[in-house]
Amino acid sequence: MDYVLSLIGPMAEGAKVTLSLFFITLILSVPLGLVLALARISKWRTLSAAVNGYIWLMRGTPLMLQLLFVYFALPFVPLIGVRLPDFPAAIVAFALNYAAYFAEIFRAGIQSVDRGQYEGSKVLGMNYLQTLRRIVLPQMVRRVLPPMSNETITLVKDTSLIYVLALNDILRTARGIVQRDFTTTPFLVAAIFYLVMTLVLTWFFQRLEKRYAKFDE
Amino acid sequence: MPNSMNNGAAGGLSTDAREVMIEAREITKSFGDLRVLDGVSLSLHKGEVVAVIGPSGSGKSTFLRCLNHLEIIDSGSIIIEGEAMATTLPDGGAHYVSDSEVRRICRKMGMVFQSFNLFPHMTVLENVIEAPMTVKKLPRNVIVPKAEALLEKVGLRAKRDNYPGRLSGGQKQRVAIARALAMEPDIMLFDEPTSALDPELTGEVLRTMRQLAEERMTMLVVTHEMGFAREVAHRVIFMDNGRIVESAPSSEFFRSPKHERTRAFLGQML
Numbered sequence: 007m008d009y010v011l012s013l014i015g016p017m018a019e020g021a022k023v024t025l026s027l028f029f030i031t032l033i034l035s036v037p038l039g040l041v042l043a044l045a046r047i048s049k050w051r052t053l054s055a056a057v058n059g060y061i062w063l064m065r066g067t068p069l070m071l072q073l074l075f076v077y078f079a080l081p082f083v084p085l086i087g088v089r090l091p092d093f094p095a096a097i098v099a100f101a102l103n104y105a106a107y108f109a110e111i112f113r114a115g116i117q118s119v120d121r122g123q124y125e126g127s128k129v130l131g132m133n134y135l136q137t138l139r140r141i142v143l144p145q146m147v148r149r150v151l152p153p154m155s156n157e158t159i160t161l162v163k164d165t166s167l168i169y170v171l172a173l174n175d176i177l178r179t180a181r182g183i184v185q186r187d188f189t190t191t192p193f194l195v196a197a198i199f200y201l202v203m204t205l206v207l208t209w210f211f212q213r214l215e216k217r218y219a220k221f222d223e
Numbered sequence: 224m225p226n227s228m229n230n231g232a233a234g235g236l237s238t239d240a241r242e243v244m245i246e247a248r249e250i251t252k253s254f255g256d257l258r259v260l261d262g263v264s265l266s267l268h269k270g271e272v273v274a275v276i277g278p279s280g281s282g283k284s285t286f287l288r289c290l291n292h293l294e295i296i297d298s299g300s301i302i303i304e305g306e307a308m309a310t311t312l313p314d315g316g317a318h319y320v321s322d323s324e325v326r327r328i329c330r331k332m333g334m335v336f337q338s339f340n341l342f343p344h345m346t347v348l349e350n351v352i353e354a355p356m357t358v359k360k361l362p363r364n365v366i367v368p369k370a371e372a373l374l375e376k377v378g379l380r381a382k383r384d385n386y387p388g389r390l391s392g393g394q395k396q397r398v399a400i401a402r403a404l405a406m407e408p409d410i411m412l413f414d415e416p417t418s419a420l421d422p423e424l425t426g427e428v429l430r431t432m433r434q435l436a437e438e439r440m441t442m443l444v445v446t447h448e449m450g451f452a453r454e455v456a457h458r459v460i461f462m463d464n465g466r467i468v469e470s471a472p473s474s475e476f477f478r479s480p481k482h483e484r485t486r487a488f489l490g491q492m493l
Contacts, residue, residue, distance in 0.1 A: 125293055126340030130354035130406055131330040133323075140357055144344045221344050221386040 013183060013195050020179030021199055027096060027165045032158065034101035039108025046113050064106030070167050073099040077171055092171040104161060111153045115146035148218035155211035159204050176200065242269040244410050244441045250289055250299035259285045261465035270439040274446055274456035274473070278488060282465040283445045287414050291329045303328050304409065333403030337415040339395040341387040347374065348383040351402045373401040377431050393424030397431050411435065413444040449492050453477050461485045
């Protein structure tokens with residue numbers, strides 16, 4: 007037991023890295039995903055097709071590959087080539103990747119709002135932006151909560167991929183201790199850390215869903 | 224009283240002194256190869272209540288939806304209270320004024336849909352104050368008393384804090400009417416307002432509409448309610464196959480329909 011308690015300190019350090027990556031990714035990818043979703047359904051075909059291609063690329067290749075690309079290959083790309091430190095590189099890869107998934111969730115949510123809602127808004131004199139902000143997006147939020155819950159839980163676990171950039175998140179910290187102490191207990195502790203995080207997320211999304219369910223028909 | 228106003232606006236030109244609220248000329252509209260409107264013209268005067276009837280697929284709803292830009296016309300012209308929204312170009316196509324102008328002109332008209340289209344994430348009161356607040360930028364404390372008065376008028380003040388999901392169809396439609404009136408339109412368009420309702424709920428909606436008519440609201444009503452058309456409308460228009468077949472003062476229309484198709488339709492309905 008004392009041994010397990012002694013692990014909590016270093017593991018908490020690892021959790022800081024995991025949680026920073028998690029929250030920064032969310033803060034960047036949710037708005038970016040929304041913008042991509044709106045671009046995807048826009049009447050401007052070129053824009054829509056470009057976003058379509060972007061989503062295909064991001065969903066069609068492993069996140070691990072994207073991570074490696076941003077860190078190792080991006081510096082050699084002409085024009086946009088920048089050399090990013092490890093953590094910012096991870097953020098860029100995660101945000102770009104998750105934005106693509108969120109974009110598809112938001113698009114489906116927006117398109118599930120009945121056409122009558124647009125017409126109802128239009129005959130009241132509301133323009134497209136007002137309709138989007140006041141009528142469509144609030145209704146979209148409720149519908150995307152279950153898939154968003156799924157995706158954010160996946161994100162918690164995907165953060166463990168950053169070990170390839172030698173960043174000490176929960177899992178890499180645990181593995182380091184396993185190799186040092188010749189015991190697998192740290193893996194169990196790491197699992198508990200992840201489980202607690204996903205439990206909090208699950209609870210949070212359930213509460214949100216309840217709040218938005220009050221106007222259910 | 225309504226009959227005294229039946230002065231044949233269908234054929235009336237400058238002899239009619241009353242203000243023309245909607246002037247639609249030779250509207251055509253096709254969905255793909257299907258010609259839905261085939262040269263429909265209408266003048267709607269201030270304070271006039273006109274019922275548009277006809278079999279389904281006759282184009283009556285499409286015509287109504289063209290008047291407030293929910294559908295784009297192929298050719299013809301639409302003039303609302305003297306302001307042109309769409310005009311026909313020499314080549315025959317329709318030309319619309321700019322989007323913001325269209326929005327401004329369309330604000331003179333309120334619309335009530337068959338499927339209500341209330342905002343489900345807002346309470347009854349929020350539904351009514353939404354457009355005055357976001358579009359007209361009226362402060363909440365100005366619009367709330369007005370909205371409450373409108374809800375009182377449609378008999379739903381007690382429901383102000385309910386969500387639409389908790390209301391019956393008839394109540395939803397009355398909220399929709401209050402919501403449209405909150406923008407203070409000069410003209411009200413009704414697109415089969417009672418068609419989605421259980422028969423026992425149509426009465427309350429029709430009563431509200433009748434009350435509006437008595438207050439001299441200018442109304443264009445697409446409906447299957449022959450009772451309403453006969454008793455409340457000043458004029459009845461019968462549409463079939465994208466054309467206006469017959470237009471007459473309502474008493475005359477129901478007493479002695481001139482066209483064979485009108486008679487056949489009325490025979491089925493009554």
